[in-house]
Amino acid sequence: MATLIADNVRKVFPPKFGGQSPVMAIDNITFEMRGHTFVSLVGPSGCGKSTFLNIVSQVEKPTNGKIEVKGDQGGEARIGYVFQDPRLLPWKTVIDNILYVQDGGKRAERKERANQYLKLVGLEEASSMYPGQLSGGMQQRVGIARALSISPDLLLMDEPFSHLDAITARGMREELQRLWNDARAGVLFVTHDVMEAVLLSNRVLIMSSDGVIYKDLSIDLDYPRLQTDHEVVKLQADILEMFETMEEESAKRRTNGNGPSTAEAKTAAEVATDSKASAKAATERAIAETEKTS
Numbered sequence: 001m002a003t004l005i006a007d008n009v010r011k012v013f014p015p016k017f018g019g020q021s022p023v024m025a026i027d028n029i030t031f032e033m034r035g036h037t038f039v040s041l042v043g044p045s046g047c048g049k050s051t052f053l054n055i056v057s058q059v060e061k062p063t064n065g066k067i068e069v070k071g072d073q074g075g076e077a078r079i080g081y082v083f084q085d086p087r088l089l090p091w092k093t094v095i096d097n098i099l100y101v102q103d104g105g106k107r108a109e110r111k112e113r114a115n116q117y118l119k120l121v122g123l124e125e126a127s128s129m130y131p132g133q134l135s136g137g138m139q140q141r142v143g144i145a146r147a148l149s150i151s152p153d154l155l156l157m158d159e160p161f162s163h164l165d166a167i168t169a170r171g172m173r174e175e176l177q178r179l180w181n182d183a184r185a186g187v188l189f190v191t192h193d194v195m196e197a198v199l200l201s202n203r204v205l206i207m208s209s210d211g212v213i214y215k216d217l218s219i220d221l222d223y224p225r226l227q228t229d230h231e232v233v234k235l236q237a238d239i240l241e242m243f244e245t246m247e248e249e250s251a252k253r254r255t256n257g258n259g260p261s262t263a264e265a266k267t268a269a270e271v272a273t274d275s276k277a278s279a280k281a282a283t284e285r286a287i288a289e290t291e292k293t294s
C-alpha cells in the first residue's frame, strides 16, 4: 500500500491561443493519504481533478509544489490507472489485454495471474473474446482487472463509471467496494458525482471550481454501502448543500476579482447555477431511489 503526499501543488497551463491568459488548473493542493484508504476527489467539471491525477501518475509535472508517492517499504509505488474509457487494445483478446501490462515471470504464471483477476471481476468466460464483443460495463471490468493485475499500491480511478448506464454503474459501484476490500490498495477516485463519492469513500476531498480543496471530510459509515442507505442519502444531501454554498462563494470571489482565474469559459454565475441544478437532480434521484426500495 502507498503513501501519497501532496504539498502545495499548483498547475498552470500555458494559454492555448495567443492573447488568452494562462490557465490555473489546480492550486494549493495539500493532503496526505496512507494505506488502505479510499479517497474521492469530487468537484464540478473543469475544477482540475484529472490534472491532479495526471500529476500523481507523473503524466504531468506540477508548476509548483511537490508530490511524493511511496510504496510500503518507502520504495517506488506501483500505480494502477483506470480511465473513463477503458482504453483496451481492440486487436487483442481480453486475456492478452491483461497480459500486456504484466512484467516479469514466466508466461504461464502471468496467464494464471491474469485469469485470477478476470475471475475476480466475473469475466473468466470472456477471456478469449475481443473488446468489441463486450458491453461497456464488461469492458470497464476488464480495465479494472488490468489495473488490479499489477498489484498496485495505489489505484487511480478517473470517473470510471461515467460512461455506463445507471443500472450497470450501480452494480459496478457495489462490485468496486468488494474489490477494494480484497485488493488492499489505496484508491484515489475522481468523480463529479457526490452520491458515488459518499458510497465508495472513507474520505472525500471537495474541490471548488477555482481548483482548490474546499473541504476534507471523513465518511465514517460501514461497508458494504448501498446508494439507498439512509445515511448515504443524508450525507449526499449535506455535501450537495455544501457545494451550493461553496460555488456561490467562489462565484462572488471571482466577480469581485479576488479569485484565481480558471480556464473554463463558463461565467461564475453559470457554474453556480449548474451546481445547483445537479444538486437538485441528484437529491431528487436519491429520494426517488429510497422511495422505490422502501
Ligand code: ADP
Pocket (backbone or CB within 6 Å): 013, 014, 016, 023, 024, 025, 043, 044, 045, 046, 047, 048, 049, 050, 051, 052, 262, 263, 264
Ligand atoms: P476536471 O477533471 O475536474 O474536469 P481538468 O483537470 O480536466 O478538470 O481541467 C482543469 C482545467 O485545466 C480545465 O479548465 C481545463 O480546460 C484545463 N486544462 C486541462 N488540461 C489542459 C492542457 N493540457 N492545456 C491547457 N489547459 C488544460
